[in-house]
Amino acid sequence: MDSVFEELYQKYHHDVFQFLFYMVRNKEQAEDLVQEVYIRVFKSYHRFEGKSSEKTWLFSIARNVAIDSFRKQKGWKGRLLEKFDWSQSQIKDDYPIPEEITIQKEEIKWIYQCLDHCTVDQRSVVILRFLNDLSITETAQALDWTESKVKTTQHRALKVLKKHMEMFRDKEGLESEEVRVER
Amino acid sequence: MKKSEWSDKQLEELLRQMPKIEDHRNPRDIYQNLSIKKRKRTAWLIPSFAAAAALLLFFILAPRLLEGTQSFNSAKQEDVRSEEKISLADDKSSILNKNEEDGLSGAEPKMRMTEMNKTAIYDDEVENGKVITYWVPDSQAQIIVPISLIVPQVGNKNWLTLFTESMGLLKEEEWGLTDYYPLDASFELDETNNTVIVDVPSDHKYGQGSTGEKIFLDILQKTIASNSQVNKIILKTNGQPGIEFGNYGVMDELEVNPEGKHGYFLYTPDGMDTTYHVPSTDTFQDINAAFEAMKTNQAEGGLVASIGPFFQIKEVSIQDNKLIIHIDENTPMENNLETLRSFEAILLTAKEFGVETIMVVNAPIKLLGPFDLSKETKVPLAPNHRPIE
Numbered sequence: 001m002d003s004v005f006e007e008l009y010q011k012y013h014h015d016v017f018q019f020l021f022y023m024v025r026n027k028e029q030a031e032d033l034v035q036e037v038y039i040r041v042f043k044s045y046h047r048f049e050g051k052s053s054e055k056t057w058l059f060s061i062a063r064n065v066a067i068d069s070f071r072k073q074k075g076w077k078g079r080l081l082e083k084f085d086w087s088q089s090q091i092k093d094d095y096p097i098p099e100e101i102t103i104q105k106e107e108i109k110w111i112y113q114c115l116d117h118c119t120v121d122q123r124s125v126v127i128l129r130f131l132n133d134l135s136i137t138e139t140a141q142a143l144d145w146t147e148s149k150v151k152t153t154q155h156r157a158l159k160v161l162k163k164h165m166e167m168f169r170d171k172e173g174l175e176s177e178e179v180r181v182e183r
Numbered sequence: 184m185k186k187s188e189w190s191d192k193q194l195e196e197l198l199r200q201m202p203k204i205e206d207h208r209n210p211r212d213i214y215q216n217l218s219i220k221k222r223k224r225t226a227w228l229i230p231s232f233a234a235a236a237a238l239l240l241f242f243i244l245a246p247r248l249l250e251g252t253q254s255f256n257s258a259k260q261e262d263v264r265s266e267e268k269i270s271l272a273d274d275k276s277s278i279l280n281k282n283e284e285d286g287l288s289g290a291e292p293k294m295r296m297t298e299m300n301k302t303a304i305y306d307d308e309v310e311n312g313k314v315i316t317y318w319v320p321d322s323q324a325q326i327i328v329p330i331s332l333i334v335p336q337v338g339n340k341n342w343l344t345l346f347t348e349s350m351g352l353l354k355e356e357e358w359g360l361t362d363y364y365p366l367d368a369s370f371e372l373d374e375t376n377n378t379v380i381v382d383v384p385s386d387h388k389y390g391q392g393s394t395g396e397k398i399f400l401d402i403l404q405k406t407i408a409s410n411s412q413v414n415k416i417i418l419k420t421n422g423q424p425g426i427e428f429g430n431y432g433v434m435d436e437l438e439v440n441p442e443g444k445h446g447y448f449l450y451t452p453d454g455m456d457t458t459y460h461v462p463s464t465d466t467f468q469d470i471n472a473a474f475e476a477m478k479t480n481q482a483e484g485g486l487v488a489s490i491g492p493f494f495q496i497k498e499v500s501i502q503d504n505k506l507i508i509h510i511d512e513n514t515p516m517e518n519n520l521e522t523l524r525s526f527e528a529i530l531l532t533a534k535e536f537g538v539e540t541i542m543v544v545n546a547p548i549k550l551l552g553p554f555d556l557s558k559e560t561k562v563p564l565a566p567n568h569r570p571i572e
Contacts, residue, residue, distance in 0.1 A: 002214065005210075005214055005217070006210070009210045009213070013206065013210070014203070014205060014206065017204065017205070017206040018203060018204055018205075021204040022201075022204070027204070030204075030206075031206060031208065034206065034213075035213065035216055035217060038213070038217050039217060042217075098204065100202040100203075100204055101201075101202060104200075104201075104202060107197055108197065108200060108201060108202070111194070111197050111198060111201070112201065126198060130195055130198035130199050130201075131198060131199070131201055133199075158191050158194055158195075161189075161194055162188070162189045162191075162194060165189050165194070166188070166189070
């Protein structure tokens with residue numbers, strides 16, 4: 001095995017995989033994408049200048065890979081259909097929720113589903129900041145944004161999450177009320 | 184119903200509690216997949232290049248092909264005409280054939296067959312002539328090549344008389360060999376002692392140089408051994424006993440041992456298209472060893488392997504002077520000149536080991552030149568037949 005690969009795998013593989021999984025919410029796809037990340041890394045490793053840290057550089061590649069996969073998923077056919085078929089844009093992907101999530105408490109399941117309502121940018125920031133534990137500065141480097149942009153995107157993301165979390169709680173509230181009525 | 188808001192802190196805490204999702208694959212597998220993918224990415228390159236090249240070729244060739252069909256049409260008409268000519272010629276030649284050859288069995292009037300004649304002499308060709316074999320040095324005087332003539336038997340002449348009379352008929356240089364005959368010597372047969380007396384003139388040149396001497400003695404021995412049962416040669420100079428050689432000194436007589444147990448190889452003189460069958464100088468223990476050696480070229484004198492890869496022998500057995508050759512079923516044997524040469528080399532070698540007939544088993548072809556492989560084949564009388572006028 002390549003020594004570069006081994007080093008990268010040891011240090012960052014699980015972080016990168018985590019990020020990709022929460023971005024695409026599908027394990028198999030995340031596995032494919034992490035592969036693609038390595039290919040791009042090897043292609044441009046010699047161009048890595050060390051300006052940013054290795055970690056943020058990897059995350060920026062991972063994010064680009066994820067965005068590309070979203071584009072590819074739609075494909076030109078999908079994009080064309082989308083233009084004519086408005087009903088389709090309403091249908092959300094319903095990948096199965098992985099086991100790791102289903103065994104968690106109710107709130108975790110909610111927030112996992114709420115993440116879907118965020119834009120790609122918002123999701124990236126949320127995942128990088130809270131799941132991968134990157135600082136604001138690191139996140140800004142990984143996304144090639146200014147720190148203030150990170151902050152505002154993070155704020156908006158939390159707002160979206162909050163809104164949808166309320167909806168989940170309301171729904172549950174209603175259900176529990178109904179149960180009470182039946183009694 | 185209480186309607187408490189989620190605080191940012193609560194949400195962040197929840198997000199941090201999200202479970203870690205792990206990639207359970209072995210890093211080795213991941214790395215392996217990587218290299219496969221890398222190759223995959225460039226896989227389209229080769230076909231697209233090929234397609235581009237094919238297109239280019241098509242554009243280059245398309246106009247020619249169109250022209251080609253037109254000229255093909257006219258060529259067809261010409262063909263018809265020339266076919267008529269050929270059929271006319273065929274008629275003539277078949278008449279000629281009938282006149283020329285009635286004794287030769289299995290000679291089909293095919294053009295190819297005329298080029299695929301056997302080179303050795305077989306007993307059905309001799310009729311009432313006598314076969315005499317002369318040993319002639321090649322142009323480099325490295326090896327000696329046996330050349331056989333069918334000499335008409337007139338009256339009650341013995342073999343030695345026929346041998347000396349026909350020496351002058353040899354056209355060695357025309358055949359790509361060294362002009363060596365007629366020998367500058369007189370021959371006399373002493374039948375009571377079973378010896379031949381060779382008398383050279385006092386100014387003979389056979390004693391000059393070591394190769395010259397060796398060739399002369401070899402030729403005497405081989406020539407006499409292959410034409411008779413004589414076991415001794417008496418050497419004389421101008422009627423006096425002994426011939427003086429530079430290296431060997433004075434020699435009075437020469438033992439003649441019956442020839443045999445050699446393997447036959449191929450020799451083609453430079454710039455000639457005649458190929459001769461030439462026996463090895465070494466002798467072999469058994470026929471298997473000889474066949475094995477005949478698969479490789481010999482270092483000496485340009486002798487070339489006579490059994491090619493197209494003649495793969497699986498098994499060889501000898502029963503009552505009959506050699507049975509099992510051919511490997513995968514052998515790419517074809518009815519061509521090379522195979523014919525191999526087969527004759529095998530026949531000649533078999534004769535060296537006392538074999539009289541050969542049976543080929545499992546041959547992929549039935550006919551090989553003039554030979555019918557489904558039947559037994561008799562070994563030849565002598566190698567390298569040269570017709571004389």
